Amino acid sequence: MPEAQVRDVARLAGVSPGTVSNALNHPEKVSPATRERILSAISELGFVPNDAARQLRRGTNASIGMIVLDIANPFFTAVAHGVEQRLAEVGRPLVLANSGQNHEREVAYLDLFAEQRLSGVLVTPAGQVLDRLRRLRDRGTAIVVVDRKTGAREFSSVSVDDSLGGRLATQHLLEIGRRRIAFIGGPEDLSQIKHRLGAARTAVEEHGSGEIVHLDVPTLDVEAGRTGARDLLDLPAARRPDAIFAANDLIALGVLQTLTLRGVRVPDDIALVGYDDIDFAAAAAIPLTSVRQPAVAMGEAATSRLLDVIADPAGSQVEHIVLEPELVVRRSTVA
Numbered sequence: 001m002p003e004a005q006v007r008d009v010a011r012l013a014g015v016s017p018g019t020v021s022n023a024l025n026h027p028e029k030v031s032p033a034t035r036e037r038i039l040s041a042i043s044e045l046g047f048v049p050n051d052a053a054r055q056l057r058r059g060t061n062a063s064i065g066m067i068v069l070d071i072a073n074p075f076f077t078a079v080a081h082g083v084e085q086r087l088a089e090v091g092r093p094l095v096l097a098n099s100g101q102n103h104e105r106e107v108a109y110l111d112l113f114a115e116q117r118l119s120g121v122l123v124t125p126a127g128q129v130l131d132r133l134r135r136l137r138d139r140g141t142a143i144v145v146v147d148r149k150t151g152a153r154e155f156s157s158v159s160v161d162d163s164l165g166g167r168l169a170t171q172h173l174l175e176i177g178r179r180r181i182a183f184i185g186g187p188e189d190l191s192q193i194k195h196r197l198g199a200a201r202t203a204v205e206e207h208g209s210g211e212i213v214h215l216d217v218p219t220l221d222v223e224a225g226r227t228g229a230r231d232l233l234d235l236p237a238a239r240r241p242d243a244i245f246a247a248n249d250l251i252a253l254g255v256l257q258t259l260t261l262r263g264v265r266v267p268d269d270i271a272l273v274g275y276d277d278i279d280f281a282a283a284a285a286i287p288l289t290s291v292r293q294p295a296v297a298m299g300e301a302a303t304s305r306l307l308d309v310i311a312d313p314a315g316s317q318v319e320h321i322v323l324e325p326e327l328v329v330r331r332s333t334v335a
Helices: 003-013 017-025 032-045 050-058 074-090 103-116 130-138 162-175 191-207 222-233 249-261 279-283 295-311
Strands: 061-068 094-098 118-123 142-146 156-160 180-184 211-215 243-246 271-276 289-292 320-323 326-328
Touching: 003 017, 003 032, 017 032, 061 074, 061 103, 074 094, 074 295, 094 103, 103 118, 103 130, 118 130, 118 295, 130 142, 142 295, 156 162, 156 295, 162 180, 162 191, 162 243, 162 271, 162 289, 162 326, 180 191, 180 222, 191 211, 211 222, 222 243, 222 249, 243 249, 249 271, 249 279, 295 320
Parallel strands: 061 094, 061 118, 118 142, 142 156, 156 320, 180 211, 180 243, 243 271, 271 289
Antiparallel strands: 289 326
16 A cells, blocks of 8 residues: 555554554554554545455455466466366465475565465475465464475375376386386475385386486476486487486476487387376377376365365364376377
8 A cells, every 4th residue: 555545544543654554464463443443444545445455354365375386387287277266166366476496486475475464375395494384374374285295294285196106107118118217307305206206216126127217307397308318318329218207298398309309219219208297298299108197186176175274274184185196108108
């Protein structure tokens, strides 16, 4: 609210401009009676719509915040679509933010959501933010973690079984006779990468033959796939993989582009599996075998859990909802 309007409200309510500012930004610092006078003055002067005044009276904002790792990845767009669909059913707006896998940016958005006193936040953490999430919760903001199975007992989460997904992809490659499997993705401190790669290693060990090599890449995008594929093709022929398991479909599409440009036949020379099953996977020049995640269902389930916490913060139990992935086989592994 502009300073001139703050002064007008203060004059009508019989308080100082600083008290008006506190009522708007830090309502816990103002007594209920004083806050009510200020809100009445705001409404009378017509500076804030009635719905916004009601939100201020409650001390929270009806909007829901969501922080995703990479909005350029269609997987997260699909998750956000599921969130938006569920929120539309109850008339709540969505504030979408993109951390870009950057911890500092993620922290800035969490602080912004705290200032705006959003009633709920969905977050896919890019870094260690438990302390900030606890502070948000203690100020009355409901929290649900998305695409992670959080180890923190105080926050509900909705995720997909990445260990099962890693096992499905690797077992498929082993079953079609591939033995030198390269996993492209990183870093391993991301729980999805840790679980997918860990399950892939276990599947190879249990099979009793073959090997899996981790090619760590700094990002999870198409360019990382191009770079990773070039590095693998530059290896001596005896050390080149006969299969690649990409940590997501964007990486897999970058791999596919490089393999095609270098004259490598897919799947004859190198079989390729992605993860997420975004729309582009089926539409690729060589349709991509991929581990499908129920992205829209994940967004809907996370939002329903969040709305439950908002409705009953004291009585709502912490839940960890884990959805199952499925392998979709296409021409990149079976000609």
